[in-house]
Amino acid sequence: MEAPLSASSLPPSPAGTVTRFAPSPTGDLHLGHAYSALFAAEQARRDGGTFLLRIEDIDITRCKPEHEAANLEDLRWLGLSWPEPVRRQSEHFGFYQTALDRLEEMGLLYRCFLSRRELNDALSAPHGAPPKAPVDTDMLLSDAERQRRLDSGKPFALRLRMARAIERVGPLTWADRHRGEHQARPEIFGDVVLARRDIPTSYHLAVTLDDALQGITLVTRGEDLLDATHIHRLLQALLALPTPDYLHHGLLRGEDGRRLAKREQSTAIRDLRAAGHSPGDVRAMVRAQNPD
Numbered sequence: 265m266e267a268p269l270s271a272s273s274l275p276p277s278p279a280g281t282v283t284r285f286a287p288s289p290t291g292d293l294h295l296g297h298a299y300s301a302l303f304a305a306e307q308a309r310r311d312g313g314t315f316l317l318r319i320e321d322i323d324i325t326r327c328k329p330e331h332e333a334a335n336l337e338d339l340r341w342l343g344l345s346w347p348e349p350v351r352r353q354s355e356h357f358g359f360y361q362t363a364l365d366r367l368e369e370m371g372l373l374y375r376c377f378l379s380r381r382e383l384n385d386a387l388s389a390p391h392g393a394p395p396k397a398p399v400d401t402d403m404l405l406s407d408a409e410r411q412r413r414l415d416s417g418k419p420f421a422l423r424l425r426m427a428r429a430i431e432r433v434g435p436l437t438w439a440d441r442h443r444g445e446h447q448a449r450p451e452i453f454g455d456v457v458l459a460r461r462d463i464p465t466s467y468h469l470a471v472t473l474d475d476a477l478q479g480i481t482l483v484t485r486g487e488d489l490l491d492a493t494h495i496h497r498l499l500q501a502l503l504a505l506p507t508p509d510y511l512h513h514g515l516l517r518g519e520d521g522r523r524l525a526k527r528e529q530s531t532a533i534r535d536l537r538a539a540g541h542s543p544g545d546v547r548a549m550v551r552a553q554n555p556d
Contacts, residue, residue, distance in 0.1 A: 373424060468492060
């Protein structure tokens with residue numbers, strides 16, 4: 265198991281701005297991914313810094329080696345390069361477990377045995393209002409029922425006791441280079457899930473730890489992930505990790521105004537390559553749709 269991460273144990277960072285592009289290999293990359301990768305690489309280039317690639321494949325049921333190989337090929341075809349070896353999150357579950365162990369020692373984690381349906385039923389507000397943020401969901405079951413589900417091997421999620429975590433660290437801020445300083449508001453998520461029985465870490469925990477370990481100084485990503493930064497800032501404070509700068513860019517959208525996404529079969533880089541487009545053509549398409 266990898267050693268626990270702390271500010272004192274972090275390796276020295278490369279000189280200049282360090283950015284990263286971190287795709288999940290669940291399908292083909294599309295123009296939105298091209299924009300995000302090129303955006304991150306450009307931020308590093310301007311400062312004589314380093315652009316890293318990371319494979320975020322914690323969902324081992326959906327992430328496939330063939331998708332990863334195709335994604336890397338597309339990125340190299342675009343003209344991008346990065347230092348090797350590439351960090352693959354699926355190879356480091358023990359590393360994330362050390363952080364979960366530390367949070368558990370702080371008394372900040374609990375098991376939630378409720379299914380999505382049970383949670384929705386328990387947390388839905390009257391008159392059709394959206395469900396409330398999950399808080400103290402372990403209290404929705406009796407001690408006896410929680411023990412019964414544990415003994416029977418029922419799946420569970422590890423949730424962060426949000427109120428207790430916020431009380432521990434106090435007020436926090438983080439900075440976005442486009443949008444200025446933000447007061448951290450992780451409470452909007454309630455007791456966020458940090459691991460599940462089938463996926464032993466969450467996006468929130470894994471990216472926070474990896475960004476610190478890899479010395480990322482500027483996190484560039486789509487504005488759809490802006491709110492997630494509230495959680496990441498809290499985890500940095502709880503685990504005594506450095507806080508990078510952030511730059512949340514706009515999203516490329518299709519003709520219907522919806523953001524490009526894999527599940528909507530948005531225009532894939534591989535399809536553009538097969539149609540005879542050059543890397544320069546794709547870069548021009550991205551520049552033409554520049555949302556920033």
